Amino acid sequence: MSEKKRTEIAELGEFGLIDRLTKEFAPKHPTTRCGVGDDAAVVAPPAGEELLLTTDTLFEGIDFDLTYFPLRHLGYKAVTTVVSDLAAMNARPSQLLVSLGLSAKIPVEALDDLYAGIRFACEEQGIDLAGGDTRASMTGLVLALTAAGHAPADRIVRRSGAGRHDLICLTGNLGAAYMGLRLLEREKRVLADVQNPEPQFKGYEYLLEKYLKPRPRTDIVELLAEEGIVPTAMIDLSDGLASDLKQLCRASGCGARIYLERIPIARQTSQLAEEMHLDPVMAALNGGEDYELLFTVPLALQEQVMRLGTVDVIGHITAPETGCRLVTPDGAEMELKAQGFPEK
């Protein structure tokens, strides 16, 4: 590995650092009136639309491990975590505020990488970096992100609108991010004492991508708008299907029945789970960090939803007394349990 240049944060000072990190972010979104560089960002939501706000924090050692998480990917993923919350409300993202807590040991070049990832995600989503804050932290890296988005009032979807007999729809497949994390943790353990570690990821690239660089499903927001579909309820999957479905049902005051054989699991997910003697269904139900969307639509929209092509119907809403239930291929039913996956 070639020697990398290492600039200390103290050499630039707080303002110099902020200038360097934000200089390539030019505001482009039509709703941004004032971006980085003042006391607050100014946003003018499109006429007749409402503004949506969400915030997320990521802590080193809890939410990510810098020994194998490239900072570029971390920047990208941090944007995904907040933008995904906006997608879950059926809104379009427009601005981002990034606050960092930095330990003195992190060099400026590492922050350049982090911001390169943030910039890549912002460009992909067409959103502006519009503010933030940089502080010292006593320990590791802390990222606190706030995203703003907008949507017409009649297209905003909450968690609470699911009705009896509604179909439960899911984008993408589940458990891949979790298996990506397990793979990275395994290679870290195995190679802990090796001089020039060469981790073995071959054949599992998709899992790494789903864990390190998940894309928020804003494409689904666009697709639903094109098709004229407004879900009755929606949530993004960050804690795992079981936990998040239970949240949606709690907010909507209903129960649910989902069918095990309809839960999409990618080939690489099943393959690695088998190799590691894990149950791929458990990874799909409780793994978390999928950043897919789970939503409900009235039964009458079944054909229209099926035609979307990228969405699976995995079950339906029931009366609240049913609770949340999982139906196995042989027709047996069990209660869906939201549990942390056995130790990572």
Place this chain on the structure above:
Amino acid sequence: MSEKKRTEIAELGEFGLIDRLTKEFAPKHPTTRCGVGDDAAVVAPPAGEELLLTTDTLFEGIDFDLTYFPLRHLGYKAVTTVVSDLAAMNARPSQLLVSLGLSAKIPVEALDDLYAGIRFACEEQGIDLAGGDTRASMTGLVLALTAAGHAPADRIVRRSGAGRHDLICLTGNLGAAYMGLRLLEREKRVLADVQNPEPQFKGYEYLLEKYLKPRPRTDIVELLAEEGIVPTAMIDLSDGLASDLKQLCRASGCGARIYLERIPIARQTSQLAEEMHLDPVMAALNGGEDYELLFTVPLALQEQVMRLGTVDVIGHITAPETGCRLVTPDGAEMELKAQGFPEK
């Protein structure tokens, strides 16, 4: 001291904790469409107004010391830090998002205190808690706050609008919060090994209040609106007058001349500085955390500004070549230096 009840966070779980902390916050602001409990908050800014967003993070051990910072006050002050940024844009605050990073050792009762302070500040300012996030942190307490506010486009004030000969105006007095911090640090040192410490704060209650429970100057935003005054530039004083004035001048492309004898310093500030052999002027120029507002108005508004009663004119804007200069009572001029105050 009576034995306090101590509930572990794990007993409640994440959702139970959030329910407990947020249950007494009912949304009241007319612009809040959807508050705590969904993926994102929904805000509808008043017709014709723009929305302002700002974010701030506070780290235990860097920004506050829990050995002497009561959690109730910390909650209050955290709200002040973000709301102050909105006041600095001449905007009215309306919503707040609170993200917490929690170490496992903090009991639920301590968080009740923190949220009592946040609630008190929200009620005082008439703003809604509209979302947030609670996570584990590896070490100390981390608070990440986002505030949203609104203002008519033609009343929003940036840092960049100050013009030649404009008057430099200041609310309140400076250096008190810094001296409050010094007092708390002194008592902590003195009483470090004492069994039942009884810190000596008599006569300096105002300094403690300015440090522990500063009020954001949203009253000035109202006053300016009533008087029909729109400042040409504005900033809130968090880093210290010297540093923040230089920021304003940098953004506006101008210089400034301020007069030492016009800088308001409270009696308790001078008194404690003298007792501790510190220069009260240095505390006023570089102490920081004043959360007062510094703004500029055209010379023609001099009388109108003086009539406000709560504002001092401390100098005027000059050509950029002048730089930022401080004039002493004997007429001597020196360059205004933004420096961290000598070690705390």
